Amino acid sequence: MKKSYRKLLSLALVFVLVLGLAACGKNNSKTTKGNDATGETTTPEATATEAPAETGTDNTAEVVPGWQQHASEKVDLTWYINFSWFTTPWGENLISKTITEETGVNIEFVVPAGNEAEKLNSLIASDSLPDLVTLGWWEPQVGDMIEDGMVYALDELAKEYDPYWFDVADSGRVGWFTQEDGHIYGYPNSSFSPADYEKYDNISSNQTFLVRKDIYEAIGSPDMTTPEGFKAAVKAAKEKYPEVNGQTLIPVGAHEFGATGNTSFDQYLSNFLAIPYEKDGKFYDRYTDPELVRWLKAFRELGAEGYLADDIFIDKRAQMEEKIAQGRYFCMLYQRTDLAEQEKILYANDPNSIYIAVDGPKNSKGDAYTLPGTGINGWTVTMISKNCENPDRAIQLCSYLMSEHGQLMTWLGVEGVTWDYVNDVATMKPEVRELLTKDRAAYDKQYGADSAYWMFQDNAMALKWAVETPEPLGQMERWTYPYVMTTSQYDVTLATGSDEADIQSKVDNEWGIVLPKLLLASSEQEFDSIWSDFIKKRDDFGISKVLDTKTELMNKAKAKLGLK
Amino acid sequence: MSVKRGAGVKQKGNLGRWWNQRYLQFMVLPGLIWMLVFNYIPMGGIIIAFKKFKITKSIAEAPWVGLQYFKEFFQDSNFSDVMINTMGISLLKLFIGFPLPIIFALLINEIRGIKFKKVTQTISYLPHFLSWVVLGGILTTWLSKEGVINDFLVTFHLLKEPVSFLGNPKYFWGVALISDIWKELGWSAILYLAAITSVDQQIYEAATVDGAGKLQKIFYVTLPSITGTIAIMLILQISGLLNSNFDQILILKNQVNISRSQVIDTYVYQVGMSLGKYSYATAVGLFKSVIALFLLLFANKTCKKLLGRSLY
Numbered sequence: 015m016k017k018s019y020r021k022l023l024s025l026a027l028v029f030v031l032v033l034g035l036a037a038c039g040k041n042n043s044k045t046t047k048g049n050d051a052t053g054e055t056t057t058p059e060a061t062a063t064e065a066p067a068e069t070g071t072d073n074t075a076e077v078v079p080g081w082q083q084h085a086s087e088k089v090d091l092t093w094y095i096n097f098s099w100f101t102t103p104w105g106e107n108l109i110s111k112t113i114t115e116e117t118g119v120n121i122e123f124v125v126p127a128g129n130e131a132e133k134l135n136s137l138i139a140s141d142s143l144p145d146l147v148t149l150g151w152w153e154p155q156v157g158d159m160i161e162d163g164m165v166y167a168l169d170e171l172a173k174e175y176d177p178y179w180f181d182v183a184d185s186g187r188v189g190w191f192t193q194e195d196g197h198i199y200g201y202p203n204s205s206f207s208p209a210d211y212e213k214y215d216n217i218s219s220n221q222t223f224l225v226r227k228d229i230y231e232a233i234g235s236p237d238m239t240t241p242e243g244f245k246a247a248v249k250a251a252k253e254k255y256p257e258v259n260g261q262t263l264i265p266v267g268a269h270e271f272g273a274t275g276n277t278s279f280d281q282y283l284s285n286f287l288a289i290p291y292e293k294d295g296k297f298y299d300r301y302t303d304p305e306l307v308r309w310l311k312a313f314r315e316l317g318a319e320g321y322l323a324d325d326i327f328i329d330k331r332a333q334m335e336e337k338i339a340q341g342r343y344f345c346m347l348y349q350r351t352d353l354a355e356q357e358k359i360l361y362a363n364d365p366n367s368i369y370i371a372v373d374g375p376k377n378s379k380g381d382a383y384t385l386p387g388t389g390i391n392g393w394t395v396t397m398i399s400k401n402c403e404n405p406d407r408a409i410q411l412c413s414y415l416m417s418e419h420g421q422l423m424t425w426l427g428v429e430g431v432t433w434d435y436v437n438d439v440a441t442m443k444p445e446v447r448e449l450l451t452k453d454r455a456a457y458d459k460q461y462g463a464d465s466a467y468w469m470f471q472d473n474a475m476a477l478k479w480a481v482e483t484p485e486p487l488g489q490m491e492r493w494t495y496p497y498v499m500t501t502s503q504y505d506v507t508l509a510t511g512s513d514e515a516d517i518q519s520k521v522d523n524e525w526g527i528v529l530p531k532l533l534l535a536s537s538e539q540e541f542d543s544i545w546s547d548f549i550k551k552r553d554d555f556g557i558s559k560v561l562d563t564k565t566e567l568m569n570k571a572k573a574k575l576g577l578k
Numbered sequence: 579m580s581v582k583r584g585a586g587v588k589q590k591g592n593l594g595r596w597w598n599q600r601y602l603q604f605m606v607l608p609g610l611i612w613m614l615v616f617n618y619i620p621m622g623g624i625i626i627a628f629k630k631f632k633i634t635k636s637i638a639e640a641p642w643v644g645l646q647y648f649k650e651f652f653q654d655s656n657f658s659d660v661m662i663n664t665m666g667i668s669l670l671k672l673f674i675g676f677p678l679p680i681i682f683a684l685l686i687n688e689i690r691g692i693k694f695k696k697v698t699q700t701i702s703y704l705p706h707f708l709s710w711v712v713l714g715g716i717l718t719t720w721l722s723k724e725g726v727i728n729d730f731l732v733t734f735h736l737l738k739e740p741v742s743f744l745g746n747p748k749y750f751w752g753v754a755l756i757s758d759i760w761k762e763l764g765w766s767a768i769l770y771l772a773a774i775t776s777v778d779q780q781i782y783e784a785a786t787v788d789g790a791g792k793l794q795k796i797f798y799v800t801l802p803s804i805t806g807t808i809a810i811m812l813i814l815q816i817s818g819l820l821n822s823n824f825d826q827i828l829i830l831k832n833q834v835n836i837s838r839s840q841v842i843d844t845y846v847y848q849v850g851m852s853l854g855k856y857s858y859a860t861a862v863g864l865f866k867s868v869i870a871l872f873l874l875l876f877a878n879k880t881c882k883k884l885l886g887r888s889l890y
Contacts, residue, residue: 261724324745328718
């Protein structure tokens with residue numbers, strides 16, 4: 015009896031001790047927080063008291079950025095990024111630390127571990143969206159979330175909490191992303207307005223025709239713009255270099271074949287052949303253009319003669335990347351930024367074994383290429399979810415990142431630490447730049463500038479600070495400058511669940527099956543019969559209905575952009 | 579023995595027996611709750627197969643559409659291909675892939691050298707521990723025109739010219755079957771080996787005394803002793819006839835062989851996950867489950883009649 019009594023007593027003592035410790039801990043953190051705040055806030059507090067008076071009295075005075083007013087009040091925001099490859103954490107490198115210091119906002123990223131759609135849909139279905147959400151503008155979930163009131167209207171938040179937002183938001187982008195109800199729910203990154211295309215001549219496209227430099231030069235740098243020249247060049251290359259480092263040469267390379275086709279053989283080829291997006295005021299069905307058929311037939315001939323290796327139909331991305339790093343492809347229509355890492359490896363091994371951009375397939379009239387650059391839609395949109403408990407701080411963070419100050423921070427970093435003014439131009443310090451070109455991972459860990467946090471990257475503004483991309487990547491980029499055009503008005507999305515979207519997905523699916531069959535057809539007759547079957551199937555599915563709707567959407571988009 | 583025990587407790591009644599075991603029964607409870615929460619409650623989601631479901635809205639808000647998605651599946655231009663492939667690959671696996679591990683187990687059982695037996699077994703079940711994701715990468719390299727398999731076949735004049743095994747639809751079923759056997763043969767044999775080791779040695783001795791040879795012992799002693807295990811494995815296999823190993827097919831299929839590689843599981847994945855048609859995908863999946871249930875019942879009954887053994 016006595017023993018158990020003692021046991022109980024000791025237990026109670028331990029309990030009290032633990033409680034006391036916990037309380038202490040809490041107290042401590044509170045006091046330090048308080049100290050911190052008073053220490054730091056001398057300037058922001060002053061502005062904070064001025065701010066309401068300013069905004070209240072008249073609009074002549076400059077609007078005070080919201081992030082300056084609240085920098086002293088620490089707050090945590092969660093931020094969902096719909097890209098599983100995004101792994102840069104917040105709070106460890108220079109840039110994120112500085113941003114947290116300046117705005118008082120600490121961020122915790124939420125990134126899907128595997129399939130993006132799975133993660134995003136489960137977040138939506140369980141109503142547990144993080145405070146900020148960043149995803150590609152083309153994702154159907156964007157419209158769903160807006161329609162079902164899961165995200166705040168940015169303009170309303172800005173009006174209430176941060177009028178400064180209107181100063182930093184680009185009016186062209188705001189106009190484009192404003193919905194029919196007059197509100198804007200998401201703000202884009204990497205967006206270029208058609209006006210930007212007139213203003214700048216160093217906007218690049220990602221689409222290139224690449225050849226392996228040494229092989230191309232060894233066969234006399236032939237003209238590859240016509241089907242005949244192309245075929246002859248491929249054959250010459252294979253004959254002269256049947257093997258690369260002991261492995262067989264793959265004469266023609268391409269992107270991975272997917273369920274809806276192959277970007278190299280449909281989209282990029284169409285762009286190189288300058289196939290128009292519209293004809294006679296109607297949305298044009300580009301994949302049916304005779305120029306594309308003419309070139310697909312040329313590729314079929316190469317295939318029948320054994321110059322299209324099986325690898326390109328079977329390989330997944332990982333295998334392709336390995337083969338690019340080994341330099342096993344002779345030529346390919348490919349996204350230049352997709353092989354940047356492999357190009358660096360080739361360059362390090364032998365500067366002559368790299369891939370360079372040269373003139374590729376042209377249409378029979380020899381028209382200049384029409385390569386799309388990023389349009390007004392940009393890449394991602396960022397929205398503030400209704401689950402956010404501090405929408406005021408979220409919108410203020412957005413304004414901060416959209417402002418020139420924020421852009422300079424995410425592009426170049428902190429003045430004096432990562433960059434200095436050189437002849438009045440903000441320039442990255444050479445040793446910082448060297449780390450950037452040599453080891454991106456280490457750079458991100460230490461600094462995290464150069465758009466490591468790209469959610470609001472404003473590529474148009476950044477052209478001010480842009481320096482020429484160094485070799486080996488620069489040549490591929492510069493080659494695209496003269497051919498870049500904007501295709502914003504044609505980036506139309508069919509409403510999810512609509513008949514048109516259903517038909518489109520059936521047609522796309524069919525194309526994914528038909529395209530490899532066309533390229534592997536053993537004779538031209540076989541090609542023609544596959545082709546006419548495909549055209550008939552599309553008509554049966556109801557493709558004309560889709561084209562009508564797309565024409566409508568295109569005209570709406572043109573009106574919004576102020577194009578004829 | 580079990581009859582005796584049952585008779586002894588009968589006087590107390592089932593409740594009484596349950597009460598006596600209450601501490602043991604209590605241990606079952608967490609598992610039971612887990613099953614209810616994670617296996618049975620989510621089944622309610624099947625309802626979206628009959629509704630036009632949108633992820634931003636709740637299931638209750640979605641309008642009923644009846645059997646529309648089932649009809650859509652039967653009219654789908656992919657329907658026949660998908661069904662043929664699913665059945666074709668599964669039947670091949672049933673007729674060839676099912677008996678092989680049994681034969682393999684019988685053969686291993688006959689090996690006398692303990693060391694050699696162990697090594698054979700280990701080698702044969704090692705591939706089981708590799709995931710299909712890893713194996714897929716290895717197999718694409720091996721099966722390509724320049725891969726080891728073509729090299730081997732051409733060197734030994736079994737083939738005149740190298741063949742692209744994954745780049746031609748007509749080889750896909752064979753590749754799927756053989757790679758599956760190669761990966762799972764040793765592992766599946768373990769179960770039969772376990773059953774064989776539990777056979778009473780005295781029966782063998784008796785058979786030896788009666789003058790039975792090796793083959794006779796296999797046919798008259800070993801096989802009849804493990805029919806129970808075989809029957810249960812067969813029932814399970816038949817009920818999974820429409821499950822054609824999702825991982826394997828997803829990894830090995832590509833756009834060139836898709837006409838012979840798309841099966842129900844990969845189709846559901848493609849439609850549901852990449853196109854976001856959840857209702858449609860659920861309908862297709864439900865269709866598959868219903869057929870699987872009937873197959874299970876059918877196989878169970880047949881086995882009961884023929885062998886007198888069944889799952890339940």
